[in-house]
Amino acid sequence: xxxxxxxxxxxxxxxxxxxxxxxxxxxxxxxxxxxxxxxxxxxxxxxxxxxxxxxxxxxxxxxxxxxxxxxxxxxxxxxxxxxxxxxxxxxxxxxxxxxxxxxxxxxxxxxxxxxxxxxxxxxxxxxxxxxxxxxxxxxxxxxxxxxxxxxxxxxxxxxxxxxxxxxxxxxxxxxxxxxxxxxxxxxxxxxxxxxxxxxxxxxxxxxxxxxxxxxxxxxxxxxxxxxxxxxxxxxxxxxxxxxxxxxxxxxxxxxxxxxxxxxxxxxxxxxxxxxxxxxxxxxxxxxxxxxx
Numbered sequence: 001x002x003x004x005x006x007x008x009x010x011x012x013x014x015x016x017x018x019x020x021x022x023x024x025x026x027x028x029x030x031x032x033x034x035x036x037x038x039x040x041x042x043x044x045x046x047x048x049x050x051x052x053x054x055x056x057x058x059x060x061x062x063x064x065x066x067x068x069x070x071x072x073x074x075x076x077x078x079x080x081x082x083x084x085x086x087x088x089x090x091x092x093x094x095x096x097x098x099x100x101x102x103x104x105x106x107x108x109x110x111x112x113x114x115x116x117x118x119x120x121x122x123x124x125x126x127x128x129x130x131x132x133x134x135x136x137x138x139x140x141x142x143x144x145x146x147x148x149x150x151x152x153x154x155x156x157x158x159x160x161x162x163x164x165x166x167x168x169x170x171x172x173x174x175x176x177x178x179x180x181x182x183x184x185x186x187x188x189x190x191x192x193x194x195x196x197x198x199x200x201x202x203x204x205x206x207x208x209x210x211x212x213x214x215x216x217x218x219x220x221x222x223x224x225x226x227x228x229x230x231x232x233x234x235x236x237x238x239x240x241x242x243x244x245x246x247x248x249x250x251x252x253x254x255x256x257x258x259x260x261x262x263x264x265x266x267x268x269x270x271x272x273x274x275x276x277x278x279x280x281x282x283x284x285x286x287x288x289x290x291x292x
Contacts, residue, residue: 009046013088014068016044018061021081032060074254079239079247080136087144089233093153095226097268102163102242109196115172115189119245122174137247154207160217168292170243198285211275212284222264231261
């Protein structure tokens with residue numbers, strides 16, 4: 001790799017995301033590498049001096065030097081590190097093509113994080129490590145929402161009708177072992193989220209484009225990031241933020257492979273062409289609400 005082609009700022013962003021995924025504080029990294037905490041923060045800002053330092057960091061963070069350099073696929077085994085990397089990419093993007101189940105977290109209501117915390121705690125085993133990971137993920141998700149108030153890229157969101165129906169049927173639950181009264185309350189909360197989605201589509205000032213497809217959508221969720229027509233990255237995620245959420249178990253990946261981005265964009269475009277949009281999407285969502 002030509003040194004002049006290396007984006008040191010992005011390397012620093014990856015370092016921060018991997019550190020969060022590894023549940024390490026800046027001082028933990030500093031102690032292991034025998035450097036100051038301030039030096040760790042400088043590294044995460046892209047002030048990379050020695051390749052040997054990156055090699056040692058990769059070993060500490062459980063990744064490879066090629067992944068840190070952006071030559072290879074980035075892998076994240078916990079939601080917090082992956083969400084941090086998503087936040088970074090969202091800040092750089094002008095257009096985001098997304099398919100999430102039931103729909104993108106970026107489109108949820110301001111109250112959704114509170115509901116998400118309840119769902120995650122319902123499904124948790126309440127070990128100290130898991131609770132720390134849940135709270136870390138929630139803090140980064142909150143930060144993502146806050147950043148979007150200052151920088152809101154165009155979000156082109158593909159939604160599966162079957163996923164919306166399941167969301168409304170089950171409600172905002174982390175477990176089925178809840179009282180009937182709580183279950184009813186959670187289904188009402190799911191309705192409010194779909195109603196919020198309708199309001200976003202109706203708001204002409206919104207940079208949201210949404211289409212609903214009756215076809216079977218991929219079980220893996222993905223998001224494609226563009227910066228003014230230039231493809232940046234593709235994120236693939238096993239983590240769920242809808243009903244029965246999961247932010248701790250699975251392997252997410254991010255790649256800048258042009259072949260991977262092109263294949264997923266072709267899939268997205270094919271489903272988009274046969275989907276309903278704008279007023280028709282609103283009508284379909286309202287009819288679906290009536291059924292549930």
